[in-house]
Amino acid sequence: MACLWIILLSLLNAAGAALPPPCESKIYCTGELLRQVQMAKLFDDNKAFVDMKLTAAPDVVVDIFSNLTKSFPNETVPLSELRVFVSNYFVNNGKEFEPWSPPDWPDKPKILEKISDPNLRSWAETLHGLWKSLGRKISNDVRDNPQLYSMIYSPYPVIVPGGRFTEFYYWDSYWVLNGLLLSEMTETAKGMIQNFLNMVDRYGFVPNGGRIYYERRSQPPFLSLMVESYYNATNDIDFIRQALPMLEKEYRFWMENRSIIVEMDKVKHTLNHYNVQVGQPRPESYTHDVELAEGLPPDAQDKIYTELKAAAESGWDFSSRWYINSAGQNSGSFRDTSTSHIVPVDLNALMCRNERLLATFHRLLGDEKKALVFDNAVSSRIKAIESVLWDGERGAWFDYNFLSNNSHPAFYTSNLSPLWAQCYSQPSMGQLALQYLTKSGGLNYPNGIPTSLSDSGQQWDMPNAWPPLQHMLIEGLSQLDSAVAKQLAFDLAQRWIRTNWVAYVNYDAMFEKYDVSGDGKPGGGGEYEVQLGFGWTNGVALQLLNQYGDRLTSGGSVVTCTLLRTLIYPLAYFLFSFWDL
Secondary structure, three states: OHHHHHHHHHHOOOOOOOOOOOOOOOOOOOOHHHHHHHHOOOOOOHHHHHOOEEOOOHHHHHHHHHHHHOOOHHHOOOHHHHHHHHHHHEEOOOOOEEOOOOOOOOOOOHHHHHOOOHHHHHHHHHHHHHHHHHEEEEOHHHHHOHHHOOEOOOOOOEEOOEOOEOOOEOOHHHHHHHHHHHOOOHHHHHHHHHHHHHHHHHHOOOOOEOEHHHOOOOOOOOHHHHHHHHHHHHOOHHHHHHHHHHHHHHHHHHHHHOEEEEEEOOEEEEEEOOOOOOOOOOHHHHHHHHHHHOOOOHHHHHHHHHHHHHHHHHOOOOOHHHEOOOOOOOOOOHHHEOHHHEEOHHHHHHHHHHHHHHHHHHHHOOOHHHHHHHHHHHHHHHHHHHHHOEEOOOOEEOOEEOOOOEEOOOOEHHHHHHHHHOOOOOHHHHHHHHHHHHHHOOOOOOOOOOOEOOOOOOOOOOOEEOHHHHHHHHHHHHOOOOHHHHHHHHHHHHHHHHHHHHHHHHHOOOEOOEEOOOOOOEOOOOOOOOOEOOHHHHHHHHHHHHHHOOOOOOOOOOOOOHHHHHHHHHHHHHHHOOOOO
16 A cells, blocks of 8 residues: 555645645744743733734844843742733734634525424524624734734634634634535535635645644645535535645645554555644643643653544543553553544544545546545545454554554544544445444433543543534434434434524523533533534534424433443344344
8 A cells, every 4th residue: 555655646646745844933933932922821821821912023022031031030030020920012903813703604594494393493594694703704903914913814704613713724714614505605605615626725734723833733634625625515526626636736745644554464554644843832722731840851751742632633532542551551641642643533534534635636527546545535534444444343543552562442432433524335334333322322412412421520521512522423313324324313313403403592602512421512621611603513403403403402401311322223223133234
């Protein structure tokens, strides 16, 4: 497979995707000013400071701060003086945005007609209206004076997640965009994709989010899938032609900078992993990182900083999924985060889907030669996934720890992501994966599938359920040729919609994540309070309402009997397996 990958890159006939230099800002990304302000904890949230605008040129502010430090012992500025300094040279006055309301927002999109339950229909109309409150247009002042902002200028308006997240985020935007398309807001959706294409042109990849301190890490690469969604809604073949060079460029970035060769049974396979080799604390979570690394030797501190950034690149920041202890086993504590040494199932399933889409796009444009190249990449990817990540005895796919050369057998929703990507060779694998899910314990909760069964205190673990993971699992199950799987997909959609609905009734709000054990209870844990908004939650809800709106209901109890959940699906699987699966 390694040879096929080399052939693929040569056939793409393009220069390598060179990494941009790390952000050099001595205010927003690195330096003594950043360190002292963040460690002084002037703000409840570290992100608040690095999102503020400068009132003077960066060099001037850095020089003033340097001179200020010389007035105090050990060049440490007292808290009172720091407050004065920050208030003099930083503002949070909202000038990075200008007023904007999406001009393509319709009053009554057709999706509403698909929803039978009047409560859910009214709620969907509210969700549709939230796009206006989450829309942002970056001001021309950011374009004209970028040195005064941490915001990355984007020419087209964006839909932000909400809460503390006032800029675009990469993988969030896939579900946001699908929601926009259901809301018939095709121009807003197209503009967001064009922003991302511009980012690939500039950086070689799409940054984690729309701030300069995110410039050296990405997130799960969903851009090709966004283009697919837009094309399916519009049949705009010219947009495929415009986007394809940048989609290939992003693909090259992941293959050249985020790949690793794993040898299995004397065969070498190329797979992808998250890997951000940039030390220093994350600017937006500076004190969290410093306190986590406190007491470690300098080399170990740099290692944990790079691993935290790799986990942030995964989108799962943070989770026990990334722990590798000193013995090389997948266990330990937050300090044992070692994301770059894990080959994730979901990333490779996503890369498989990207490769299939690149083949499809080339075929749509009449380039059969390149389409075949990506067809071969899909075949090689499936072989690699099945050789390294598939466990036939357990009936699922598992992350691979290449420090210990073992798979990680714990339950994570990502274990089933190849169902969503349709990236497996034998129908029996889908059957086994369904059986794995019914026995996993993941179905034992009334309000969704937990991200994991480990209550680590991290937000991408028990008891939190996240909208994109629910949708990927439901979509994967719905694609199986099985009445049991399709019914389970609907049941999970019903649970999730009721969870969102009850929370909306209780709080008049949508949340980024939910607690699987509490009716309508928002999730928790991690580095910050649960956020309101919320872009991908709204998008997933609209997608499920579009798919199942004729059957979904708001009434009745969200709680389903645990005994029924743990017995009926395995029994149904057993009975139907003889003729249905």
